[in-house]
Amino acid sequence: MTEPRRRGAGRVVALLLAAHPAPSAAVTALVGVLAAASGRGGAGTVLSAAAVLAGQLSVGWSNDLIDADRDVAATRHDKPLATGAVSARTVTIAAGCALAVCVPLSLANGWQAGSAHLIGVAAAWGYNLGVKRTVWSWLPYAVAFGLLPAFVTLSLPGGPWPPWWASAGAALMGVGAHAANVLPDIDDDLAADIRGLPQRAGHRGARTLAAAALGAGSTVLVLGPAGPVGLLARAGLAATWVLTLAVALWPAGRSRAPFLICLGLTASGVALLLLRGARLA
Numbered sequence: 001m002t003e004p005r006r007r008g009a010g011r012v013v014a015l016l017l018a019a020h021p022a023p024s025a026a027v028t029a030l031v032g033v034l035a036a037a038s039g040r041g042g043a044g045t046v047l048s049a050a051a052v053l054a055g056q057l058s059v060g061w062s063n064d065l066i067d068a069d070r071d072v073a074a075t076r077h078d079k080p081l082a083t084g085a086v087s088a089r090t091v092t093i094a095a096g097c098a099l100a101v102c103v104p105l106s107l108a109n110g111w112q113a114g115s116a117h118l119i120g121v122a123a124a125w126g127y128n129l130g131v132k133r134t135v136w137s138w139l140p141y142a143v144a145f146g147l148l149p150a151f152v153t154l155s156l157p158g159g160p161w162p163p164w165w166a167s168a169g170a171a172l173m174g175v176g177a178h179a180a181n182v183l184p185d186i187d188d189d190l191a192a193d194i195r196g197l198p199q200r201a202g203h204r205g206a207r208t209l210a211a212a213a214l215g216a217g218s219t220v221l222v223l224g225p226a227g228p229v230g231l232l233a234r235a236g237l238a239a240t241w242v243l244t245l246a247v248a249l250w251p252a253g254r255s256r257a258p259f260l261i262c263l264g265l266t267a268s269g270v271a272l273l274l275l276r277g278a279r280l281a
Contacts, residue, residue, distance in 0.1 A: 029049075183259040
């Protein structure tokens with residue numbers, strides 16, 4: 001019994017890895033914190049987070065399914081489907097179940113909030129299904145991230161829309177995250193005829209796009225809300241723009257440093273959103 005259990009546990013781990021767990025967990029945690037801070041209460045916060053997690057899992061699994069042949073050709077050892085650690089049938093069932101669960105969970109937060117979230121999930125699926133190969137590759141990220149604050153606020157009593165700066169800042173952070181995410185794989189993407197906006201811009205252009213969008217998003221999140229800007233927020237914004245310039249001016253080459261700095265900029269932007277917009281409504 002021990003060996004089959006080990007193989008079963010290994011398949012579960014491989015399936016979870018195919019869902020890109022780190023980004024899924026990060027987005028889920030962000031929405032959970034914003035929902036709790038905005039007054040959803042314990043049950044409402046769990047419901048919001050569960051809907052987002054289901055959507056994120058469906059998107060992650062669909063992405064690996066759609067890219068399976070490409071990942072096999074590129075001998076991607078970090079992709080469970082490419083290595084055979086999990087079957088395409090298993091991932092297909094998992095993606096379908098996650099999407100099916102996402103719909104009622106989203107609508108349970110209210111039809112307006114649920115619709116906003118499902119539009120974001122549809123945008124992410126659209127990216128996976130082909131938009132990522134076009135010059136409009138940034139748009140699904142802007143839509144999906146920009147609607148996250150609306151998903152939180154529309155589920156509150158009265159269904160208020162979020163302030164403009166929350167949606168605009170989140171959308172810009174999404175565009176920056178998109179450009180940063182493709183930085184390590186630009187050459188492989190071009191070889192596979194994936195010509196999204198960052199790939200068309202090239203290594204330096206993609207770095208500049210990622211840094212500029214992340215920096216602009218942080219600026220909107222800090223300066224958009226009414227009232228004085230605290231010392232911590234100002235210091236965070238100053239550090240953000242120093243890192244933004246560092247990425248934009250980084251010498252040409254294959255260094256991973258710009259990618260890692262962009263990850264830091266993304267984390268900084270999320271922190272500023274939580275700092276300035278902990279209560280969105």
